[in-house]
Amino acid sequence: MTVCINAIGDDHEAIVSCVDTRISTAVTSYDPLVGRKICGFRGWTILSSGTLAQAESLIDTFQDHLGNAQDNDPPTVQRCLEAALRIELPRFSAARFLAPYGLDMPTFLSSRASFTEERWNELSRQMFEYSDSYDVELLVSGWGARQEAFSGPQRPSGYILAANRNGVISHSDEGFFVSGSGADAAHSILSFFNQQPHMTLAQTLYHVAAAKFMSERTAFVGPFTILRVARRSGDGDWRGFFIQPDEVAEIRRVWERTGQPRMHVAAEAAVVDLLSRHESGQRVSADHIVYVARREIRRSTSRRSEREP
Numbered sequence: 001m002t003v004c005i006n007a008i009g010d011d012h013e014a015i016v017s018c019v020d021t022r023i024s025t026a027v028t029s030y031d032p033l034v035g036r037k038i039c040g041f042r043g044w045t046i047l048s049s050g051t052l053a054q055a056e057s058l059i060d061t062f063q064d065h066l067g068n069a070q071d072n073d074p075p076t077v078q079r080c081l082e083a084a085l086r087i088e089l090p091r092f093s094a095a096r097f098l099a100p101y102g103l104d105m106p107t108f109l110s111s112r113a114s115f116t117e118e119r120w121n122e123l124s125r126q127m128f129e130y131s132d133s134y135d136v137e138l139l140v141s142g143w144g145a146r147q148e149a150f151s152g153p154q155r156p157s158g159y160i161l162a163a164n165r166n167g168v169i170s171h172s173d174e175g176f177f178v179s180g181s182g183a184d185a186a187h188s189i190l191s192f193f194n195q196q197p198h199m200t201l202a203q204t205l206y207h208v209a210a211a212k213f214m215s216e217r218t219a220f221v222g223p224f225t226i227l228r229v230a231r232r233s234g235d236g237d238w239r240g241f242f243i244q245p246d247e248v249a250e251i252r253r254v255w256e257r258t259g260q261p262r263m264h265v266a267a268e269a270a271v272v273d274l275l276s277r278h279e280s281g282q283r284v285s286a287d288h289i290v291y292v293a294r295r296e297i298r299r300s301t302s303r304r305s306e307r308e309p
Contacts, residue, residue: 003182009204022222040238049180050136073144182215
């Protein structure tokens with residue numbers, strides 16, 4: 001599993017995308033420096049989570065459809081994602097249950113007479129239930145050529161589409177979306193920041209980075225971070241730029257120093273005072289001891305100053 005994050009910012013002029021690089025197998029996991037968890041095609045950014053081989057197969061099928069499409073506008077992209085799912089999801093179940101018969105899903109559906117009614121129904125039930133274990137999800141974000149070329153007082157909206165076993169759903173109105181095993185943690189942080197498309201690029205980039213860093217507390221989310229900013233207008237087919245590893249490290253240092261959720265020493269002092277009303281002998285942190293000592297020194301200094309003529 002993994003974490004994938006998309007957030008629209010800068011008044012829909014930018015979309016920030018983020019993934020980790022961890023790959024998990026049945027027996028181990030590792031973190032390659034490069035991978036296909038983030039890629040671009042016809043101006044759209046594709047993030048993937050779930051079982052690697054099946055995710056890559058879905059990406060290939062989606063890119064085949066989009067590559068043959070007449071345009072790359074959002075409705076076309078959504079139709080291509082839906083068409084890719086209609087191929088890959090049945091293929092996923094057929095590989096497990098129909099391979100012993102030398103059949104694929106279309107052949108199975110057209111050869112009902114070759115099975116007894118009981119066996120055909122049982123296979124259908126098994127494949128339907130097994131499809132729930134299809135864990136692949138693609139997040140596809142961008143604008144499309146018409147939106148990229150548009151100029152006027154009203155800027156076109158950025159789009160975020162999520163494709164999984166439940167279908168293709170747009171999250172453009174929400175302004176951000178996440179997937180993978182770290183999705184709950186990342187979503188909570190973006191919600192805490194109240195991330196919205198009108199926010200500046202700097203705010204959006206920091207919010208996405210913080211969401212990724214917090215999601216590392218969950219299982220199967222790796223420490224390596226790939227951050228990319230997509231731009232509606234600019235040069236090239238896949239407009240935008242990657243945040244370099246040393247720049248990601250710089251954001252992490254700032255977050256660890258000032259932004260990481262923690263209990264402030266003043267808050268601990270207040271809670272210790274509160275608990276002391278109920279029971280004596282509270283165990284406190286070293287930071288609390290230093291804080292109280294400094295507080296008493298300041299009070300003592302203030303009292304001496306008041307006594308001096």
